[in-house]
Every structure is written in structure tokens, then in C-alpha cells.
Amino acid sequence: MPVPYLIDLSHWAIDDVVSFVIASLLAVMVNAEGQAFMATAMGDVHTDRSRRLHFNAFLHLDILGSIAFLIAGFGWPKRVEIDATRFSNPNLGTILTRFGGPVANFLMAGIAGSIVWVMTRWGAQDRVFTMVAIVNVTTAVYHLIPVPPLAGASLFETFLERRRPYGAIFRRIGPWILIGVFLLERFSGWKPISSLLNPWVKHAFHFIINA
Numbered sequence: 204m205p206v207p208y209l210i211d212l213s214h215w216a217i218d219d220v221v222s223f224v225i226a227s228l229l230a231v232m233v234n235a236e237g238q239a240f241m242a243t244a245m246g247d248v249h250t251d252r253s254r255r256l257h258f259n260a261f262l263h264l265d266i267l268g269s270i271a272f273l274i275a276g277f278g279w280p281k282r283v284e285i286d287a288t289r290f291s292n293p294n295l296g297t298i299l300t301r302f303g304g305p306v307a308n309f310l311m312a313g314i315a316g317s318i319v320w321v322m323t324r325w326g327a328q329d330r331v332f333t334m335v336a337i338v339n340v341t342t343a344v345y346h347l348i349p350v351p352p353l354a355g356a357s358l359f360e361t362f363l364e365r366r367r368p369y370g371a372i373f374r375r376i377g378p379w380i381l382i383g384v385f386l387l388e389r390f391s392g393w394k395p396i397s398s399l400l401n402p403w404v405k406h407a408f409h410f411i412i413n414a
Contacts, residue, residue, distance in 0.1 A: 204333060206408050207276035207341040207401060209389075222331045226338035227272045230308055232260035234342060235280035237307025242300045247289040255283060267378040268352070275385035275397075276338070277345040279352050279378075280304075301357035305346040309407070312339035316411035333412075340408045344400055351377035 208223060239255035249255060268279035283300075290296025315335035322329045349355035351374045388394045 204330070204337065206337050206405050207397075208334060208337050209276045210273060218330055219334070222334040223272075223338065225331060226334040227269075227278065228260040228264075229311065229335055230272075230338050230342045231263050231265075231268065231278065231280045232258060233307045233311045233339065234304035234346075235263040235283055237303040237305075238283040238285075238300055240307075241303030242283065242285045242296075245290050245296045245299065247286050247296075247300075265352075265378075267382055270382060271378075271385065272338075274382070274389050275345070277342040279342075279346070282352055297360060298357045301354040301360075302346075305343040305354050308339040308343040308346070312336045312343065312408070313411055315339065316408075319412055336411055337408060340411065341404050344404045344407060347400075348381070348396065350381055353377075353381070 204219070208219075210220060210223060236256060236258060243249070243256070263280040265279060265281045268281075270278075272278035283304075285297065285300055287293040287297045312335070315332045318332045319329050319336060322332070346354040349358060351360075356373075356377065384396060388397055
């Protein structure tokens with residue numbers, strides 16, 4: 204199974220596609236809930252916790268984020284709304300909250316990888332948990348890209364917020380930039396981003412599986 208996993212429309216197997224869809228839904232939910240948990244832990248508490256911590260992947264789906272899974276092997280959830288003024292340090296709190304998503308993805312990959320490791324030692328073959336590990340590792344690593352709505356953009360989020368409307372514009376066009384870049388990668392063969400990040404994805408995946 205290739206790492207990262209990309210659906211090949213000219214040659215695909217139904218079990219791989221089903222496994223990929225399950226893994227993508229899980230990655231979306233884990234990423235969003237990881238951000239929500241971190242925000243809550245740092246002081247941004249909602250009286251109605253179910254507004255963010257509902258563990259329903261379908262409520263976290265973002266249209267462009269879902270398309271990204273199909274063309275790039277990773278994606279993102281709907282933006283988790285936070286009130287940074289509730290953090291003792293708004294800048295640091297925002298960054299830690301956004302990075303709570305990919306950290307949660309990496310932990311999910313570790314859990315799936317441990318299950319794969321146990322099953323392998325017992326001589327069992329697995330596809331679903333292997334796919335969960337691949338998709339979550341890919342999502343975690345690719346969220347380092349400093350373009351919204353990915354976690355890496357939080358490093359510049361505060362700077363841009365002080366210079367409105369630039370922050371709002373960047374947040375609005377960021378997902379379209381990502382979709383455009385990965386469509387270009389998929390159909391042109393030029394891979395300016397994946398050529399840099401895919402080796403890290405593979406190293407992280409093999410570390411998890413063989414740990």
C-alpha cells in the first residue's frame with residue numbers, strides 16, 4: 204500500500220477505497236476534536252461542550268477539505284472556532300490549539316500502528332488499520348504547511364489579524380490555494396510540496412509500524 208495513499212482512478216480496489224474513506228473520516232474527526240480539546244483545556248470553555256466535542260465526523264466535514272483527501276491524501280475539517288481572549292497567552296494558546304489537531308492525528312496513527320504491529324505478529328493481514336495509520340500520519344505532516352486552514356498557518360495568524368483585512372482574505376483563499384497546488388501536482392507531475400513532505404510521511408509511518 205503506497206505511503207501517502209492516493210486513489211488511482213485508473214486502477215483501484217473497492218476494499219482500499221472503503222478503507223480510505225473510513226480513515227479519512229476518522230482523521231477529520233480526530234483533528235477537529237484535538238483542536239477542541241486543546242482549546243477547552245487551555246481555558247476556552249463552552250457551556251455547551253457538545254458544540255465542539257461531539258465526535259461526529261460528518262459534522263466536521265469541510266467541502267474543500269474533503270476534496271483534498273481525494274487529490275492529495277490528506278485534508279482538513281471545518282474551522283474550529285476559538286476565543287483566543289480566554290487564553291492566558293492568546294498567541295501561544297492559538298498556536299497550541301491549532302497544532303492540537305495534527306498531534307491528535309499522529310497519536311491516532313500510533314494507536315492504529317500498534318494494532319497493525321500486534322496483528323502482524325499473530326500472522327493476520329490488515330488493510331483498515333494500516334490505512335488509518337497512513338492517512339493520519341499524512342494529515343499530521345501536511346498540516347505543517349503554513350497556509351490556512353492548516354495548523355502551520357497559526358504561526359502567522361496573529362500577525363495577520365492585526366492587519367485586517369489581510370488575515371481574513373488569506374484565510375478565505377488559503378483552501379483554494381491548497382486545492383490548486385495539489386491539483387497541479389496530481390496532473391502535471393511537478394511536486395513542489397509532496398517531494399519535500401512525503402519522505403517525512405514515510406519515515407513517520409515506518410517508525411510507527413515498526414516501533
